[in-house]
Amino acid sequence: MRGIFQMDPELQQINMWRRRLAETEAGLTAYVAARGDAEALEALLPIKAAFLRALPADDFNPSAWQRAFFTAQAAMERFVVRRFGHQGVAEFARHVGKIYGKVSYSGQGGAGEIMERIERQAASYRSEVELGPVSDTHGVLEIQHCAIWDYRERARDSGMELVLDSPCQYCTHLLSSMIASARLRACHSLRSAPDDPGCRWEAKEAGDGQEDLAWPETVRLMEDDVARLPMIQVRTLVAAADLDLTVRFYEELLGQPCNLRFSYAERELEVAAVGPVLVIAGSETALAPVRDADATLLVPSLDAYLARATEIGGRVVEQPKVVPSGRNARVRHPDGLLVEYVEHLGE
Structure with a gap:
């Protein structure tokens, strides 16, 4: 009752x-x-x-x-x-x-x-x-x-x-x-x-x-304009067994904790971020498809930055898709740089 x-x-x-x-x-x-x-x-x-x-x-x-x-x-x-x-x-x-x-x-x-x-x-x-x-x-x-x-x-x-x-x-x-x-x-x-x-x-x-x-x-x-600016991340690719050690190194070097970590099961990758450093871990086979990107660009709005990039000479070579951290796409810049654009869907 x-x-x-x-x-x-x-x-x-x-x-x-x-x-x-x-x-x-x-x-x-x-x-x-x-x-x-x-x-x-x-x-x-x-x-x-x-x-x-x-x-x-x-x-x-x-x-x-x-x-x-x-x-x-x-x-x-x-x-x-x-x-x-x-x-x-x-x-x-x-x-x-x-x-x-x-x-x-x-x-x-x-x-x-x-x-x-x-x-x-x-x-x-x-x-x-x-x-x-x-x-x-x-x-x-x-x-x-x-x-x-x-x-x-x-x-x-x-x-x-x-x-x-x-x-x-x-x-x-x-x-x-x-x-x-x-x-x-x-x-x-x-x-x-x-x-x-x-x-x-x-x-x-x-x-x-x-x-x-x-x-x-x-x-x-x-609400500060600076918080809405894009951020370039340095990419480092490591073996899966080295992920924790690499994350700890950058945490101690930069004096800040790892602020993002997730498994990308579809590609057999583990991803972590410590401030401006993006650590991607996996086997040689799993890492091969992501080695060619020269940088990662975190953007507040993927659609807006893709539109801006194409207007000024960039070319979208991989269309937007959903990934564990949000959405991403790849853009070839006029100077030949291949950049992964990422919009995070969280803090």
Whole structure:
């Protein structure tokens, strides 16, 4: 028998969708306001009015509230991309995470509270989720199959206009920002298998000198023009057995931790980044296809930089594709340089 104070599971789902809708709407308003764009704020009003008018009349139908949230989310993503370009999606998501931190996060639950919220968000789409051990300062969560992808594709097939290639382009920034609410550092890896997308998240203590990862400092950093500039990475290719040793060397040399690490199972490669150094590890056979690239260029928007490169004489020799860290493509520059362009879908 259900306890007196235990909420009905369907009501819990409805409350989740309502809360997420309120956080997302407030986050978008905060993002546009932070840009100081009065015209965009005014243009946003009919978008809000449309999805508010479409809210379910039935307050006890979880599926209807899920559709309402997803429809509103898609409308807000379209607004951001059309107004500010794809690079605006990351900042929009971070502002939504900030709203979560100010409104929904208790300020006391630490990694455990936030990871449990992320678990509920994923489970609300019927994703396969496993929550690992959690504490105030550390937590691990693995989404073994992300059903948000499935829901999106069904919506697309039914005629809904979606402007993002994948939900990761929004979600990775949102979840990183939510974790930063507890002044923790977010680390994640994405699984690129097209029929079985998933990801793994870890929240850990930022450590000394890492306070800039928490709000509101992150907002100021990411809105700084410098943060949107592309970055050239030096590539080093090593044997699989040498990856850990190489990463430790550059961590000690540069005085900063490894900020990205993932397995590229389709190509039998392991990839790690320490600041401007990209370490790619594997067998000689696995490394052969990536040896010819002269450099890697991290860009805030792959589509925008491919367009810019081709306009001024570059030639795309390998079309954009999804990879574990986001999306990439290869461009031959007029001087003969072969460069991998990469847009990360996360911190």
